[in-house]
Amino acid sequence: MNELLKKSAAEQSKALRNKEVSAVELTNATINKIKEIDEKLGAFNSLTEETALETAKKVDEKIAKGEELPLLAGIPLALKDNMNLIGSKTTASSKILENFVSPYNATVTQKLLNNLVPIVGKTNLDEFAMGSSNENSAFKKVHNPWNLNKVPGGSSGGSAASVAACEATLALGSDTGGSIRLPASFCGIVGMKPTYGKVSRYGLIAFASSLDQIGPFSRTVEDAANLLEVISGYDSHDSTSLNLPVEHYSQSLNNDIKGMKIGVVKELMGEGVSPCVQKAIENAIETYKKLGAEIVEVSLPKIKYSIGIYYILATAECSSNLARFDGVRYGHRTANPENLLDMYCKSRAEGFGDEVKRRIMLGTYALSSGYYDAYYKKAQQMRRLVTDEFVEAFKNVDALIGPTCPNTAFDLGSRAEDPLAMYLTDIATISSNLAGIPAISVPAGFDVDGMPIGLQIMAPQLAEAKLFNIAYRFEQANDFYKSLAPDLCACCK
Ligand code: GLN
Numbered sequence: 001m002n003e004l005l006k007k008s009a010a011e012q013s014k015a016l017r018n019k020e021v022s023a024v025e026l027t028n029a030t031i032n033k034i035k036e037i038d039e040k041l042g043a044f045n046s047l048t049e050e051t052a053l054e055t056a057k058k059v060d061e062k063i064a065k066g067e068e069l070p071l072l073a074g075i076p077l078a079l080k081d082n083m084n085l086i087g088s089k090t091t092a093s094s095k096i097l098e099n100f101v102s103p104y105n106a107t108v109t110q111k112l113l114n115n116l117v118p119i120v121g122k123t124n125l126d127e128f129a130m131g132s133s134n135e136n137s138a139f140k141k142v143h144n145p146w147n148l149n150k151v152p153g154g155s156s157g158g159s160a161a162s163v164a165a166c167e168a169t170l171a172l173g174s175d176t177g178g179s180i181r182l183p184a185s186f187c188g189i190v191g192m193k194p195t196y197g198k199v200s201r202y203g204l205i206a207f208a209s210s211l212d213q214i215g216p217f218s219r220t221v222e223d224a225a226n227l228l229e230v231i232s233g234y235d236s237h238d239s240t241s242l243n244l245p246v247e248h249y250s251q252s253l254n255n256d257i258k259g260m261k262i263g264v265v266k267e268l269m270g271e272g273v274s275p276c277v278q279k280a281i282e283n284a285i286e287t288y289k290k291l292g293a294e295i296v297e298v299s300l301p302k303i304k305y306s307i308g309i310y311y312i313l314a315t316a317e318c319s320s321n322l323a324r325f326d327g328v329r330y331g332h333r334t335a336n337p338e339n340l341l342d343m344y345c346k347s348r349a350e351g352f353g354d355e356v357k358r359r360i361m362l363g364t365y366a367l368s369s370g371y372y373d374a375y376y377k378k379a380q381q382m383r384r385l386v387t388d389e390f391v392e393a394f395k396n397v398d399a400l401i402g403p404t405c406p407n408t409a410f411d412l413g414s415r416a417e418d419p420l421a422m423y424l425t426d427i428a429t430i431s432s433n434l435a436g437i438p439a440i441s442v443p444a445g446f447d448v449d450g451m452p453i454g455l456q457i458m459a460p461q462l463a464e465a466k467l468f469n470i471a472y473r474f475e476q477a478n479d480f481y482k483s484l485a486p487d488l489c490a491c492c493k
Helices: 009-017 023-041 049-064 107-114 157-164 181-187 221-231 275-290 301-324 340-351 354-367 373-393 419-424 430-435 464-477
Strands: 044-047 077-080 119-123 170-175 190-193 213-218 261-265 294-298 399-403 439-446 452-458
Touching: 009 023, 009 049, 009 221, 023 044, 023 049, 023 119, 023 157, 044 157, 049 119, 077 107, 077 157, 107 119, 107 221, 119 157, 157 170, 157 181, 157 213, 170 190, 170 221, 181 190, 181 439, 181 452, 190 221, 190 464, 213 221, 221 439, 221 464, 261 275, 275 294, 275 399, 275 439, 275 452, 275 464, 301 354, 301 373, 301 419, 301 430, 354 373, 373 430, 399 464, 439 464, 452 464
Parallel strands: 077 119, 077 170, 261 294, 261 399
Antiparallel strands: 044 119, 170 213, 190 213, 190 439, 399 452, 439 452
16 A cells, blocks of 8 residues: 555556545555654644545545546645635644634635545645745644755645655645745655646635745646646636636647757856756756757846845735734734734734744835835836746747756755745745746756755746646656655654
């Protein structure tokens, strides 16, 4: 059974359909694995065993009746703990929401349930998805399954670690500035952020609404493509949702990429990039040449401003989004306040962690009168220029590539006291959120210490099919995705 847990969703689906294993057995094995090893990883905030088994039973009933199974039916999935699942806690890894129980399902959750995907638990994250290492969780740290002394990346660190450690076959994360792709790269798996508007955010706890997107984690590109198919589509509950037909990405995964033009982003290579990462990306370039693609260098000079732009816009938006957590409408309320204002102040002071407070203060400042024009408005204008630069670049190339992060996973604690160093981790991922374009991180090798490296591929808005195609051809031309994190068992340290 442990071997089956290491297989892709596509392979597990086959085993289910061939009746080699039942969905209940697969779900139970997954939950038992979490129970066995998660104390070491810290990937899960809570388990949703009952819901998962209920769904798995329905899958087995369908199989017994010989009925057609929906895509990904019976495949165990982990849900980032900032998405609602009725009856389960949705904490956003924050003390302020420690006891918040979802009163309704997020649209993505409902879509998963409709497809009979067993949701096994809620995964740990940086508080309110703010962070790059998962060290900002109010509850516990997540450890990287490749080396327990290293961070898994953030903010969807629990989702990434759970898939890398085979505690789940699939997971969902949210990506505001790289929170799916960065942890995917640090944990040696696939993570993808769709075009802004592809996936409904209804029922996702908002961080920065003009940037947030939900996306898939998996161990193969094919699985990510199928999971995106399941969760995407128009939703009238999210005003930014795009009214476009759902695509079947798996059909074009294996298309020939001969003659495609792939741009290497000059500013994301060279200086500041660790030698191992640089080498891995150069190898990826060679792979693409062998596959018949034409490689060109593309310069995106404004990309260097993206960290500054992002940390003004994201903090501004979060200061407004998080105003609702006031101890009245949602969340923790302080005991014995002196008056209303005291109640607001103490509830928020007790409920939010340091990073969240820092962001609320930065964002409030950027939006305040007198500073709005100098910071927020300027950042908006610069965001447009960065976006234009991408639009221009995509007139000449089919996709852009570079590292997902200039370095591999760092030691737990090594950047925790230096917010700026932490923010710089996002240099390669943030610009695709600013531009609203789809981007994916695919395993592309290992550094000298055996830590995974991610190749990032970016494509024009709504070019998901092409993005998956280009990613799949790279994946299949190499063996990196076949290496899994070392088995963690109850006895190992
Ligand atoms: N690391 C970035 C931040 O801290 C991105 C977070 C995210 O994508 N949710 O804001």
